[in-house]
Amino acid sequence: MTATQADPALQALMLPFADGTLAWPGGGALFLRARDGWPLHEHALPGLVCEQGFRPDAEALQRSGFEPRAPDDARYPLVLLLPPRQRDEARALFAAALARRQPGGTIIASAANDAGAKSHEADLARIAGPLVSRSKHKCRVFWTRPGAAGGDAALAAQWRALDAPRPIAGGRFRSRPGVFAWDRIDPASALLAEHLPDDLRGHAADLGAGWGYLAAELLQRCPGITALDLYEAEARALELARVNLAPFAQRAALGFHWHDVTTGLPQRFDAIVSNPPFHAQGNAARPDIGRRFIAVAAEALKPGGRLWLVANRHLPYEAVLDASFGGTRLVAQRDGFKVVEAVKAGGASARAPR
Structure with missing residues (x-):
């Protein structure tokens, strides 16, 4: 504002x-x-x-x-x-x-x-x-x-x-009131985690990482990920992500960034995952934020890099996906959510749409 x-x-x-x-x-x-x-x-x-x-x-x-x-x-x-x-x-x-x-x-x-x-x-x-x-x-x-x-x-x-952090999800994670999906695993993020392929590798990023659920799932499911940077605009959530990702500190190089993704990213990545916000601090819908996350992800991916995204099914992201990536495919739809894979044009690892 x-x-x-x-x-x-x-x-x-x-x-x-x-x-x-x-x-x-x-x-x-x-x-x-x-x-x-x-x-x-x-x-x-x-x-x-x-x-x-x-x-x-x-x-x-x-x-x-x-x-x-x-x-x-x-x-x-x-x-x-x-x-x-x-x-x-x-x-x-x-x-x-x-x-x-x-x-x-x-x-x-x-x-x-x-x-x-x-x-x-x-x-x-x-x-x-x-x-x-x-x-x-x-x-x-x-x-x-x-x-x-x-x-x-x-x-x-x-x-x-x-305001004290407390265990959730059977004690696997810690969270606190007020952060996004603070007392549960968000069903959209769970759907994305369910469909993550195990062949993502190299340097990855989680855009809008929240308290760290998707990042933890990515590291657990994809042994080829050697480094992971988490970008989150809410400091209270990022503090929790540091705690929740601590068990993976020896598994990969971790970076935690208090950052507004819509301003762009300073690095390049092989893979990006995101459940982008579509509200700001109020209740009004802001699909422009999600569209900007997608554009920034495209800018930050290396040629052939892959974005795995989950969003509410009704959100109008297809135009920016098609304009920003060499190929996209709808991976799954369930309970009002959609999972999309998008691949940056160029590079030996680029995939054709399926």
Whole structure:
């Protein structure tokens, strides 16, 4: 999202400062899950520290002069946040905001009405005490009252633990709330893994690797893979992938990259696997992201290199596949998903469409 695009939740978040209801503190402020947008540029915000783990949003903040930082233990007189849709993840973030607030400081949050705003407001009130609330731009903005008594510190401590990685899939992997398909193996990725051939070899990449399921399956099924690079835009997911791929550290050279695939790749590969996203951070469909993943994969593959892709059956990827590759074939369709193999033109290993 660029600084000029509409972001109603961010507009609502900054409204109490814009109209003078709240004063910006002299001691700076922390913005959790920060996003850039024009409301951040209407007035000076001295001492604003941003935390953002989603690479495209972090890069947008940097382009606007904000420097996203990794989480630390510093406390601030003001903590702002845009809670995520997933409730356990949001509760953990509210608890983190409480821990990062200075005594007597303010926590302020905003969410769209159709993204759980009322539930988020009720959750913050449970651990922080009475709130002030306003509705604007089809969103709710709500904040703590300085010095107000109330809240449940024990519950806040419990909620902080909701973000901790935990075993899933019978203990084979570790995951956490909020990352894609966090508590299960995504059926589309499982379908792709089921059809992966065992003759993929050389240097491979997983684009949009998530918490590492496809990468693990690729290494397990394809003994000829000697190196594998994982590209993932969400830092919380990439941390998990490092843990989940640790058993393969002696099996192949592994690389983990916090990276927005749509900006291109710096290396060339013999094989690529991908279950590309078709949403950004919101719910609106974004098939252009998947199309860009395909184009980037074609650019990054060596001649004769192979892309193995899974996607929702209805997504319009065929045109970019045909334009970007020497040959493509539909490998499987099931439960609303399709698996496609595409081969880069040229090279001795190139295959004809079947």
